[in-house]
Amino acid sequence: MNKSPFVSLVQACFRESLRNKAEIFFNLFFPLLFVFIFGSLHPESENYHKTWLGFYQSRGPDIETVISQSGAWEPRRYDDPEALKDAIRRGELNLGVSFDGQIARFFFKEGDLITLSKLKLVQLSLTASLEKHASRLQPMFTISRQEESAGKVMASGRDYILAGIIAIGILSVGLMSVVTMFGRYSKSGALNQLKIAPLRPMSFVMGFTFSRMILSFISLLLILGVSVLGLAASFDINWPLLFITMVSSTLGMMALGLLLLLVFRNPETANTTAGILMFIMHFLAGIFFPIAMLPGYMKAFSALLPLKYVSILVRHSLGIELIPISQFLLLSSCLALGGVSMLWLAGRKFLVSESRH
Amino acid sequence: MRFWRFTRGFFLAEIREFEVLFWSIVFPLLLYVFLSAVLGNDGKPRSMSFNLAVVNTNPASDETAIFNQTLDAVSGAEGPFKVTFLGSSEEALEALKTGKQDVVAVLAVGKITRSRGIPISLHSISGKESSQVAANILELVLEKTNLEIERHRNPAFQHIGMAEEAVTVSASSPKVAYKDYLFPAVALMMMLSVALLNSPLSLGFYRSVGISRKIFTTPLRPLEYFGAHLTKLLITMLIPLVLLYAMAWFIYGVRGGIFSPGFFLSLILGMVTLISIGLVIASVAGKESSVMVIGQTLYQVLMFMGGFFFPVMGLPWSLRWLVYVVPTTYLVELLRRGMGIQTMDMATIWLILVPLAWVIISMSVFSRNFSKVMGNE
Numbered sequence: 001m002n003k004s005p006f007v008s009l010v011q012a013c014f015r016e017s018l019r020n021k022a023e024i025f026f027n028l029f030f031p032l033l034f035v036f037i038f039g040s041l042h043p044e045s046e047n048y049h050k051t052w053l054g055f056y057q058s059r060g061p062d063i064e065t066v067i068s069q070s071g072a073w074e075p076r077r078y079d080d081p082e083a084l085k086d087a088i089r090r091g092e093l094n095l096g097v098s099f100d101g102q103i104a105r106f107f108f109k110e111g112d113l114i115t116l117s118k119l120k121l122v123q124l125s126l127t128a129s130l131e132k133h134a135s136r137l138q139p140m141f142t143i144s145r146q147e148e149s150a151g152k153v154m155a156s157g158r159d160y161i162l163a164g165i166i167a168i169g170i171l172s173v174g175l176m177s178v179v180t181m182f183g184r185y186s187k188s189g190a191l192n193q194l195k196i197a198p199l200r201p202m203s204f205v206m207g208f209t210f211s212r213m214i215l216s217f218i219s220l221l222l223i224l225g226v227s228v229l230g231l232a233a234s235f236d237i238n239w240p241l242l243f244i245t246m247v248s249s250t251l252g253m254m255a256l257g258l259l260l261l262l263v264f265r266n267p268e269t270a271n272t273t274a275g276i277l278m279f280i281m282h283f284l285a286g287i288f289f290p291i292a293m294l295p296g297y298m299k300a301f302s303a304l305l306p307l308k309y310v311s312i313l314v315r316h317s318l319g320i321e322l323i324p325i326s327q328f329l330l331l332s333s334c335l336a337l338g339g340v341s342m343l344w345l346a347g348r349k350f351l352v353s354e355s356r357h
Numbered sequence: 358m359r360f361w362r363f364t365r366g367f368f369l370a371e372i373r374e375f376e377v378l379f380w381s382i383v384f385p386l387l388l389y390v391f392l393s394a395v396l397g398n399d400g401k402p403r404s405m406s407f408n409l410a411v412v413n414t415n416p417a418s419d420e421t422a423i424f425n426q427t428l429d430a431v432s433g434a435e436g437p438f439k440v441t442f443l444g445s446s447e448e449a450l451e452a453l454k455t456g457k458q459d460v461v462a463v464l465a466v467g468k469i470t471r472s473r474g475i476p477i478s479l480h481s482i483s484g485k486e487s488s489q490v491a492a493n494i495l496e497l498v499l500e501k502t503n504l505e506i507e508r509h510r511n512p513a514f515q516h517i518g519m520a521e522e523a524v525t526v527s528a529s530s531p532k533v534a535y536k537d538y539l540f541p542a543v544a545l546m547m548m549l550s551v552a553l554l555n556s557p558l559s560l561g562f563y564r565s566v567g568i569s570r571k572i573f574t575t576p577l578r579p580l581e582y583f584g585a586h587l588t589k590l591l592i593t594m595l596i597p598l599v600l601l602y603a604m605a606w607f608i609y610g611v612r613g614g615i616f617s618p619g620f621f622l623s624l625i626l627g628m629v630t631l632i633s634i635g636l637v638i639a640s641v642a643g644k645e646s647s648v649m650v651i652g653q654t655l656y657q658v659l660m661f662m663g664g665f666f667f668p669v670m671g672l673p674w675s676l677r678w679l680v681y682v683v684p685t686t687y688l689v690e691l692l693r694r695g696m697g698i699q700t701m702d703m704a705t706i707w708l709i710l711v712p713l714a715w716v717i718i719s720m721s722v723f724s725r726n727f728s729k730v731m732g733n734e
Contacts, residue, residue, distance in 0.1 A: 020646065021644075021646040021647060021650055022645075022646035022649045022650055025649075025650040025653075025654075026649075026653070030653070033654065033657055033658075037657070037661050037662075060517075085524045088524045089524055089702055090702040091670060091700075091701055091702040094668070102517065102518060103517070103518040103519070103520055104517055104518070104519055104520070105519075105520040105521070105522060106519070106520070106521045106522070107521075107522050107523075107524050108521070108522075108523060108524065109523070109524050109699070109700065110523035110524060110525045110698070110699070119521065121493065121494075121497065123519050123521065124497050124501065124519075125493075125497055125500070127517045127518075127519050128497065128500045128501055128504055129500075130517045131504050131514075131515065131516065131517045132500070132503070132504065134515040134517065135504075135507060135511065135513075135514050135515050137503060137504070137507050138474070138507070139474045139503040139507075140423060140474045140475065140502065140503050140506045141424065141474055141475050141476075141477050141499045141502065141503055142474050142475070142476050142477065143477050143479060143496055143499050143500065144476065144477070144478050144479070145478075145479050145481070145492065145496065146478050146479065146480045146481075147480075147481060147482075147483040148450060148453060148454060148480050148481065148482055148483065149454075149482070149483055150453075150454045150455075150456070150482045150483075150485065154483045154484070155483055155484040155485075156483070156484040157484045157485075157486055157489075158484075159484055160484050160485060160486070266375075268374075268375060268376060269375050271376070272375055272376045272379050272380070275379075275380070276379065276384075279384070283391060290485075290486045290487035290490070291487070292405055292406060292407055292459065292487035292490070292491070293405050293487070293490075295394050298394065320484075321454075321456070321482075321485070322454070323455065323456075324455070
């Protein structure tokens with residue numbers, strides 16, 4: 001039985017991707033490397049132990065109880081301040097506190113800027129707790145903390161990061177595959193051969209796009225599988241919305257890749273620029289660093305990055321952070337329309353020979 | 358003379374590639390600027406800004422005046438919060454859930470009692486870092502306000518003083534800033550990019566398209582070809598290093614021993630170690646695509662597991678063994694020690710011996726495959 005040209009084209013494009021080790025690695029397995037690294041590094045990881053806070057106490061209210069009640073630290077007692085300092089020198093501890101009932105003296109290793117960045121907050125909260133504990137305070141404000149869910153699940157910090165990595169996976173498939181494949185075809189002259197083939201430009205573009213969608217879907221399933229089964233991510237997945245997110249976001253990211261190919265004539269320049277954009281988006285789209293902590297000019301810049309909006313759609317689809325459905329539709333339509341228009345334009349630009357005009 | 362002409366040609370062919378120029382030179386410098394901007398404030402929240410929604414159904418009451426004064430002290434130009442007063446908890450929580458607000462404070466003014474004070478509920482989004490940080494800061498501010506009030510009205514209030522002491526591992530350890538801490542990591546990143554990607558890619562390319570075979574029909578010997586390749590790599594590493602030094606010295610004011618002989622020797626050890634690992638990649642990977650896959654994976658593992666940007670000693674042992682295996686853990690620590698910064702409790706000799714072991718093992722693997730890698734089989 002004869003297959004339709006479209007199915008043959010999709011199969012050919014997909015097989016070509018599967019044979020390309022680099023493409024498979026960067027689209028499917030590279031995001032998994034991020035899942036393992038950042039999933040394990042996150043303090044909510046099951047394997048990640050609570051940070052030790054060493055202490056020595058000569059007098060005053062019981063500091064061990066105060067440290068335990070903070071919830072953030074695991075107290076470890078030392079016999080004298082020198083033993084505490086030695087433990088810091090040896091790298092057993094990052095932070096220690098010696099308390100004589102009057103002064104809480106905090107020890108940290110010189111050059112340990114990670115601990116230093118948290119030191120002020122730890123000092124203030126621990127001394128405040130000690131003063132409260134010692135003074136039997138009648139507070140003016142009695143503070144209680146309430147954790148709210150912005151979606152359908154009580155998400156953890158790691159869930160946010162994993163959702164961000166899924167967005168990066170979609171970015172990677174959409175952006176990089178279009179740049180590498182069109183770039184490769186253009187360099188090898190295959191695009192010129194396609195121009196004279198009895199194939200409508202849109203058929204090729206559709207076949208190519210469909211094969212990328214399959215790849216994007218496999219990447220999505222792999223990351224989701226590892227996140228849920230391996231790292232116990234608490235997602236409440238809305239599959240239809242996730243499917244819409246995947247299709248629209250892949251199209252949107254392909255649009256970005258095609259834009260680069262149209263702007264830069266040299267495919268290698270387009271490839272490098274895509275890599276630069278990926279790097280900028282990783283850091284400024286609010287996935288690994290909260291946007292609130294970025295300097296003002298970087299905050300403004302982050303609003304222009306499509307990855308930020310893809311991660312909003314992914315978080316909505318995974319039930320982590322819901323947005324109004326109108327906003328979901330608007331964002332996904334913008335990404336999809338951008339993708340379709342750019343694919344049409346790219347089909348005209350790359351696949352229609354001069355004589356056909 | 359022939360050797361230098363060949364090296365020059367090799368180098369020019371390499372540096373004319375936009376990819377090489379960007380990833381080896383521009384990218385690490387950009388990363389240095391970016392990370393210094395984001396993390397280089399040593400914990401001072403000068404660039405943070407959070408949206409705080411306050412629900413206070415009786416704002417005119419005397420009891421809430423202190424709360425408002427506290428807010429004035431931490432909002433606008435005085436602090437990180439941008440305060441919005443909203444009419445109901447429902448409205449505020451909706452704004453929190455849709456991301457318009459980072460934290461919500463609800464004052465239960467009707468429930469004020471002399472013994473309990475004003476109950477304040479701080480609402481934040483579970484798992485969302487910006488919301489959690491905002492709530493932590495606000496909670497701390499309110500706790501401190503409680504204590505200040507108590508200090509004024511209770512003469513017997515027991516004040517706890519705070520002090521901090523940096524534990525130096527060596528007597529000469531100076532004060533360091535994040536830009537100092539980052540400098541060795543960025544220097545090694547530059548080397549990683551050249552050694553793990555550029556070097557095996559160019560060897561693989563010359564081999565696969567047959568250029569090396571053609572070269573060996575000339576009087577040039579394989580060792581000369583290899584020497585030219587190494588010299589080219591060293592020059593490609595030195596150019597970005599000089600730029601990094603200039604940026605660190607003139608823009609960020611990094612000092613701390615980066616011009617000391619010990620630091621330069623550590624940089625040389627880093628170059629030799631990473632280049633030898635790159636040669637192993639060229640030995641085991643047949644195609645350019647394999648080089649990309651192996652090179653990129655190693656690049657990420659050596660960078661993140663080497664503790665370039667964040668501490669890795671808190672990792673579980675299922676991953677921490679990797680920290681001890683990769684040479685970058687030792688190289689970055691050795692370079693940091695050259696600047697007077699010590700982050701690991703390990704004798705300096707190990708920081709030299711482990712990378713040297715990598716060099717010996719890698720060069721043994723490479724020398725067995727020398728003819729294959731050079732394309733001179």
